[in-house]
Amino acid sequence: DTMAFRRxxxxxxxxxxxxxxxxxITSSTLASSSSRDGDDERSLAERLSRVPLERTRNFSIIAxxxxxxxxxADRLLELTGAIKKGGAHQILDTLPVERARGITVKAQAVxxxxxxxxxxxxxxxxxxxxxxxxxxxxxxxxVSRSLSACDGALLLVDATQGVQAQTIATFYLALEGGLxxxxxxxxxxxxAADVDRVAQQMISxxxxxxxxxxxxxxxxxxxxxxxLDAVVSRVPPPKxxxxxxxxxxxxxxxxxDYRGAVNVVQVVDGEVRKGDKVTSYVTGxxxxxxxxxxxxxxxxxxxxxxxxxxxxxxxxxxxxxxSKIGDTLHAFKETVEPLKGFRQxxxxxxxxxxxxxxxxxxxxxxxxxxxTLNDASVTVQGENSTALxxxxxxxxxxxxxxxxxxxxxxxxxxxxxxxxxxxxxxxxAQRDGTFVxxxxxxxxxxxxxxxxxxxxEPLVEATIICQPQVVGKIVELCMDRRGEQLEQTFLDxxxxxxxxxxxxxxxxxxxxxxxxxxxxxxxxxxxDDAGMQKGDIVRMDVLVNGTAVDALATLVHRxxxxxxxxxxxxxxxxxxxxxxxxxxIQAALGGKIIARxxxxxxxxxxxxxxxxxxxxxxxxxxxKQKEGKKRMRRIGNVDIPNETFGALL
Amino acid sequence: MDPGxxxxxxxxxxxRAGVNRVSLGVQSFDDDVLxxxxxxxxxxxxxxxxxxxxxxxxxxxxxxxxxxxxGVNAGTWRTSLERVIAAGADxxxxxxxxxxxxxxxxxxxxxxxxxxxxxEGLPSEDExxxxxxxxxxxxxxxxxxxxxxxxxxxxxxxxxxxxxxWQNASWxxxxxxxxxxxxxxxxxxxxxMGDYYxxxxxxxxxxxxxxxxxxxxxxxxxxxxxxxxxxTSDGMNLDKVxxxxxxxxxxxxxDAVAPFLGEYARYETSAEDGSRILRLNDPEGFLVSTExxxxxxxxxxxxxxDDDGEDA
Numbered sequence: 010d011t012m013a014f015r016r017x018x019x020x021x022x023x024x025x026x027x028x029x030x031x032x033x034i035t036s037s038t039l040a041s042s043s044s045r046d047g048d049d050e051r052s053l054a055e056r057l058s059r060v061p062l063e064r065t066r067n068f069s070i071i072a073x074x075x076x077x078x079x080x081x082a083d084r085l086l087e088l089t090g091a092i093k094k095g096g097a098h099q100i101l102d103t104l105p106v107e108r109a110r111g112i113t114v115k116a117q118a119v120x121x122x123x124x125x126x127x128x129x130x131x132x133x134x135x136x137x138x139x140x141x142x143x144x145x146x147x148x149x150x151x152v153s154r155s156l157s158a159c160d161g162a163l164l165l166v167d168a169t170q171g172v173q174a175q176t177i178a179t180f181y182l183a184l185e186g187g188l189x190x191x192x193x194x195x196x197x198x199x200x201a202a203d204v205d206r207v208a209q210q211m212i213s214x215x216x217x218x219x220x221x222x223x224x225x226x227x228x229x230x231x232x233x234x235x236x237l238d239a240v241v242s243r244v245p246p247p248k249x250x251x252x253x254x255x256x257x258x259x260x261x262x263x264x265x266d267y268r269g270a271v272n273v274v275q276v277v278d279g280e281v282r283k284g285d286k287v288t289s290y291v292t293g294x295x296x297x298x299x300x301x302x303x304x305x306x307x308x309x310x311x312x313x314x315x316x317x318x319x320x321x322x323x324x325x326x327x328x329x330x331x332s333k334i335g336d337t338l339h340a341f342k343e344t345v346e347p348l349k350g351f352r353q354x355x356x357x358x359x360x361x362x363x364x365x366x367x368x369x370x371x372x373x374x375x376x377x378x379x380x381t382l383n384d385a386s387v388t389v390q391g392e393n394s395t396a397l398x399x400x401x402x403x404x405x406x407x408x409x410x411x412x413x414x415x416x417x418x419x420x421x422x423x424x425x426x427x428x429x430x431x432x433x434x435x436x437x438a439q440r441d442g443t444f445v446x447x448x449x450x451x452x453x454x455x456x457x458x459x460x461x462x463x464x465x466e467p468l469v470e471a472t473i474i475c476q477p478q479v480v481g482k483i484v485e486l487c488m489d490r491r492g493e494q495l496e497q498t499f500l501d502x503x504x505x506x507x508x509x510x511x512x513x514x515x516x517x518x519x520x521x522x523x524x525x526x527x528x529x530x531x532x533x534x535x536x537d538d539a540g541m542q543k544g545d546i547v548r549m550d551v552l553v554n555g556t557a558v559d560a561l562a563t564l565v566h567r568x569x570x571x572x573x574x575x576x577x578x579x580x581x582x583x584x585x586x587x588x589x590x591x592x593x594i595q596a597a598l599g600g601k602i603i604a605r606x607x608x609x610x611x612x613x614x615x616x617x618x619x620x621x622x623x624x625x626x627x628x629x630x631x632x633k634q635k636e637g638k639k640r641m642r643r644i645g646n647v648d649i650p651n652e653t654f655g656a657l658l
Numbered sequence: 659m660d661p662g663x664x665x666x667x668x669x670x671x672x673x674r675a676g677v678n679r680v681s682l683g684v685q686s687f688d689d690d691v692l693x694x695x696x697x698x699x700x701x702x703x704x705x706x707x708x709x710x711x712x713x714x715x716x717x718x719x720x721x722x723x724x725x726x727x728x729g730v731n732a733g734t735w736r737t738s739l740e741r742v743i744a745a746g747a748d749x750x751x752x753x754x755x756x757x758x759x760x761x762x763x764x765x766x767x768x769x770x771x772x773x774x775x776x777x778e779g780l781p782s783e784d785e786x787x788x789x790x791x792x793x794x795x796x797x798x799x800x801x802x803x804x805x806x807x808x809x810x811x812x813x814x815x816x817x818x819x820x821x822x823x824w825q826n827a828s829w830x831x832x833x834x835x836x837x838x839x840x841x842x843x844x845x846x847x848x849x850x851m852g853d854y855y856x857x858x859x860x861x862x863x864x865x866x867x868x869x870x871x872x873x874x875x876x877x878x879x880x881x882x883x884x885x886x887x888x889x890t891s892d893g894m895n896l897d898k899v900x901x902x903x904x905x906x907x908x909x910x911x912x913d914a915v916a917p918f919l920g921e922y923a924r925y926e927t928s929a930e931d932g933s934r935i936l937r938l939n940d941p942e943g944f945l946v947s948t949e950x951x952x953x954x955x956x957x958x959x960x961x962x963x964d965d966d967g968e969d970a
Binding site for chain 2: 588589611612613614615616617618619620621622624625627628631632634635638639646
């Protein structure tokens with residue numbers, strides 16, 4: 010029974026902060042056979058594995074960006090001894106871009122032990138699984154995915170800021186999922202904290218009682234133990250059955266250079282052991298379980314994961330793409346009812362990505378391949394543009410997601426790209442009732458479709474929280490964006506909550522920025538998928554000196570076409586440099602020119618003097634011009650700056 | 659020498675010292691234009707200076723004219739050209755006005771000129787382009803050879819020392835602000851008196867002079883070569899380019915210049931040895947020479963610098 014020491018104690022990962030992986034030694038010969046709880050001689054793996062389902066808690070923290078989720082999480086980990094006091098900060102956010110932007114991109118789970126008597130009776134050891142959720146509207150699908158593995162959620166609100174749109178949106182998700190809500194007011198140590206007010210908001214929005222609201226400070230650690238105790242006392246244990254046929258929920262999968270594909274899983278029913286063979290319900294593929302463990306947050310290997318446990322699973326299949334997020338894994342040869350599927354990653358914006366230099370296509374392809382290994386929510390297809398050459402059409406969860414992707418391409422692979430203007434996914438309803446997805450402007454004929462064929466555009470339901478005095482501006486903005494108001498209520502005397510149904514195409518681009526600027530930054534907003542609706546969507550083409558530049562084509566609602574066309578040509582007139590001939594810029598709809606601008610030719614471009622002392626200077630000037638030209642793409646005989654292709658209106 | 663700043667005695671003294679060529683900073687024959695340009699001489703002083711060229715029998719003299727000055731129109735420009743021809747100048751330098759940031763002209767006539775600073779009267783881009791063309795036609799008809807973008811010379815009167823620049827040969831420099839080009843290194847001497855004295859002291863002590871020096875590698879040499887040769891009507895000898903820089907370089911030049919052939923550039927064959935020559939057309943090629951050059955330079959892989967392909 011004694012298991013051999015299998016690996017060396019330390020690995021260094023490729024992440025920026027080296028996280029030391031310590032292999033836990035599992036042993037079945039214990040010094041003490043006492044069944045007394047809290048025996049420190051037991052190994053961590055033992056302790057984790059012996060906590061029964063009734064003393065397991067699966068929970069998440071829901072919070073608006075900057076409301077202190079990461080800090081609180083650090084405190085919880087410190088309290089439970091998972092990390093040392095003053096150890097690595099913000100354990101949960103590990104990607105450089107996550108830290109830089111203050112957002113969580115990937116979902117993760119951390120398992121900790123907490124000794125508590127809060128559930129009544131004597132103090133026992135509880136296994137608390139904190140399942141982290143991404144913190145941005147773009148990633149709401151990931152939120153629902155993580156929440157589906159939870160039974161409760163800490164609803165964290167910054168006591169100096171109050172309830173925000175994102176908190177509300179995620180709250181509804183949690184409610185839908187039947188989660189128990191534990192309201193927590195954070196940052197109570199700050200001078201600007203108004204706990205009573207925030208508590209009132211929480212009461213009116215979340216329907217909780219005043220005494221349920223915990224008042225904590227993630228920064229100072231004040232009252233954080235009450236949070237852990239509340240999880241123990243208020244969040245129910247997982248609903249699974251240890252004796253039922255094994256069912257495992259696949260929450261996520263990421264690629265690690267040393268360990269291969271690491272799956273984050275939750276065992277809902279039954280048990281899975283090292284060496285077991287499991288099968289994917291979705292693909293039918295078989296996996297041999299090579300290693301199981303829990304993240305504490307350092308990986309701690311265990312022999313098995315039982316119902317209620319959340320941890321990681323490494324199999325003989327090294328390809329990340331074989332793991333389908335949301336899949337149900339079951340025992341080989343058994344038939345089970347699949348676990349309720351949760352929302353699939355639905356790309357919300359599509360962009361064409363092209364290498365700045367056409368010679369670098371292979372480099373871009375390799376980089377995109379690598380990056381998508383760790384981000385299964387990015388969809389990739391090849392695309393060819395007459396203007397920009399060979400590239401990819403990529404689908405992202407939102408603009409932030411796209412932005413993060415571009416940044417990672419640059420930072421981690423040194424690839425520079427030209428990205429075309431983002432387009433939301435439309436679908437074309439055929440005569441026979443089937444749908445064809447449309448993710449690129451070129452899928453739609455220029456003038457629109459004939460009558461029998463209709464296009465549908467995606468809708469979202471947006472939640473906006475603002476101050477009463479800017480309500481008018483927001484109503485104006487939403488009306489301009491073809492929105493339909495669903496609700497407008499007072500949260501308290503200083504906050505109004507509005508809900509609107511809007512086309513995603515009107516929201517995906519610069520809605521957040523417009524909202525911020527019209528409300529001086531005080532409104533917050535979040536949105537969620539709300540189905541599709543018929544729309545009169547047409548394709549706007551851009552012609553430069555008579556030639557259509559396919560990479561500049563965009564899709565727009567016919568009612569906005571005129572304005573859009575004028576904006577595009579005006580923007581191009583500003584951006585394009587003068588050339589030796591006149592440049593005619595036209596916006597066209599089905600062959601009809603709806604807007605036009607002209608850039609006059611320059612009549613002369615000459616350096617009058619080039620004598621001895623002028624030569625160095627002239628060289629510098631030409632060098633600068635040369636560099637400028639390199640950041641442009643020559644289409645026909647016109648130079649178009651790279652940024653022009655993707656700039657949003 | 660600027661008109662109005664010297665008399666016969668001074669001129670003769672210079673000639674006794676060995677000076678055999680004078681360049682007169684005429685700029686214009688029109689009083690109003692001269693005033694607007696902030697010159698301290700007038701048309702009469704221009705005539706007097708020109709007269710002295712013949713009374714003192716200066717072997718060769720050249721006149722500078724600036725096209726595109728405020729107050730100049732097609733008519734006054736033509737007059738200036740005719741007068742300089744009638745004056746019998748051996749050489750004429752015609753400069754297109756360049757309004758540069760940091761100068762008074764930029765404050766008055768530049769793109770950002772606003773309010774009471776802004777002045778009117780600068781010829782349009784079209785008009786000054788036409789002036790360039792007119793100079794080429796008028797001076798050409800009068801027997802002047804347009805041998806460099808801004809230089810016109812009667813047969814045998816090409817400016818020897820300027821041509822050294824355009825052949826990228828070597829020369830020494832003396833005095834404040836002077837640049838020298840020796841052994842491929844360009845050294846610019848300090849502009850101010852005090853700094854210049856310090857420079858000379860350091861030179862004499864054998865210490866680091868702090869003078870700005872630039873010198874290049876192979877891609878730099880090719881860059882300079884193209885930049886300078888295409889300013890001239892003699893053009894760039896492509897066979898020599900192949901010899902010096904390789905076939906790849908010449909091929910890249912041919913590819914990049916292709917769209918400009920006909921209207922702006924052409925090939926010629928050297929009368930001497932049949933070599934292939936590339937030159938810019940007069941006046942249309944010269945008029946947009948900077949654009950042609952920067953296009954050429956951005957398309958030629960041989961001229962890519964080390965950090966190309968990685969934008970900051």
